[in-house]
Each structure stands twice: as C-alpha cells, then as structure tokens.
Amino acid sequence: MGCGSKGIASFTAADGSTFDDVMQPFTMLRSSRQCRALARQRLAALSTTATTSTRPVPWFVDQEQRRHAPPHLSPALGNDSRLSVPSVKVLPPGLPDYIVNLHSELERSPLLEPDTLVVRQPLPTAEGPPLPLQRPKGRRKRGGTYAGDGVSDTSKGLWRWIMIAQVKEGTENRGAIEAVVRVVRKNLLTANPPLPLPSNSKRPREDGWAMIDAGEFAVHVVSGKAKGNYFPEGMVRMWEW
Numbered sequence: 001m002g003c004g005s006k007g008i009a010s011f012t013a014a015d016g017s018t019f020d021d022v023m024q025p026f027t028m029l030r031s032s033r034q035c036r037a038l039a040r041q042r043l044a045a046l047s048t049t050a051t052t053s054t055r056p057v058p059w060f061v062d063q064e065q066r067r068h069a070p071p072h073l074s075p076a077l078g079n080d081s082r083l084s085v086p087s088v089k090v091l092p093p094g095l096p097d098y099i100v101n102l103h104s105e106l107e108r109s110p111l112l113e114p115d116t117l118v119v120r121q122p123l124p125t126a127e128g129p130p131l132p133l134q135r136p137k138g139r140r141k142r143g144g145t146y147a148g149d150g151v152s153d154t155s156k157g158l159w160r161w162i163m164i165a166q167v168k169e170g171t172e173n174r175g176a177i178e179a180v181v182r183v184v185r186k187n188l189l190t191a192n193p194p195l196p197l198p199s200n201s202k203r204p205r206e207d208g209w210a211m212i213d214a215g216e217f218a219v220h221v222v223s224g225k226a227k228g229n230y231f232p233e234g235m236v237r238m239w240e241w
Helices: 019-054 097-107 176-189 224-230 233-238
Strands: 118-120 161-166 209-213 217-222
Touching: 097 161, 097 176, 097 217, 161 224, 176 209, 176 217, 217 224
Parallel strands: 161 217
Antiparallel strands: 118 161, 209 217
16 A cells, blocks of 8 residues: 555555545444434433423422412402502591691601501590589688689680691600601691791600690690500591591
C-alpha cells in the first residue's frame, strides 16, 4: 500500500479496497447504536406518558386548569362576618357641615376601630320625679331646692347630636384617646365658623372616656371597655342610623 503525499484519503489496500470501504463497518455500527438509543428514548417517553395517564392524581394537585379566587378576593363571601365587606353607613339627614367633615376625618384615623364611628341623636331620657321642696337653712341659706320658675327645656337633652368613637383595643393607655381628642379639637376649632370649645383638660383619663362639648354637639372618645359600660351595644344599635 502506498499513501504518498495524498494522506489517508488516498489510502488503498493490497486487495484494492479504499479507506471508505475499510471504515464502512464501523460507520454502520455507529449508526445502529444511534438508532437503538433513539428507540430506547421513544419507548421510555411512551411508557412515562402511559404511566402518568393511569396513575391517580395526588390530593394536593388541582385537576382544574382554572384556579378559583382566594376567599378574600371572591365576590361571594358567604356568611362569615370576618370576611364580609363592611357596609357603607349613611349619615342621618340634617347634619351640620362641621359634623360631616369631622366624621370624614375620623373615618381615616388609624387609631379608631373600623365601623365603630357612630353619629346619632341623644337617647331620650325620662324625667325623674321632682325634688321635694325644701327651704334654705342656716345663716348662708343653703340647702334650698326651689330656685324659682324657669323656662322649660324643649330640646329634651343637652345636645342635638353626639358622636361616639372607639379607639383600638390596647391603645387606650398609650395616648390614643388623647391623640383622637386633639384631632377632634383641631377640626372643630378650624371649622367655618369655628366652634367654641372649653379648655382641654390635662388630667389623665383612667376610665377610658373623654368628651368634647361643642355646644349643641358632643364627641365621646372611648375605649372598648368604657363603651360597653356607658354605651351598651344594644342601646347604640337601636339609635344607630
């Protein structure tokens, strides 16, 4: 055999076979191996598909293609009060503008419990029996119960409207009541026209109840415990608008 300067491409065996003839069995063997490997891959894919189709779906896999909306985004919330959308309260008619503005500002306060802001008329209170007549005694003429004939009260109360605002639970002893009182006073003092308010009391409020007297209107800022003691839930709902 003579390769000469043409290299392997011009290789010629003694029997006249070329380089391609010699390498043909190896090429066929390599092609056969590739075909067998491709056949095994296809067979494995088919077996996997068949096994997957016959295997039961686990309990934690959702069979539906479309997922349902979570409860807090679902339009149907059921009867769970914790997931119910708070209803928009309509203020009673005939309210002065300064009460409407104050209600709008307190609704956005992070210090108050949601849906606890109430605006209503005072509860009618039955008049008690009159005091027994008693003449003044002593040199200073004290103890008398008759002060003369006066004008009867036709308003049936001290205020025409009252507002009840409850601070969040656990914040009544951390300055929440005082902070809400400052907001109320600032709002009423900057109203047009400004309302005459008494001086702000600096005494610590240990009972969880603060009141702002604005003439014909009063604001009660209370804790949850104070509201239960002085403004029972049934009494508030009966007169809630």
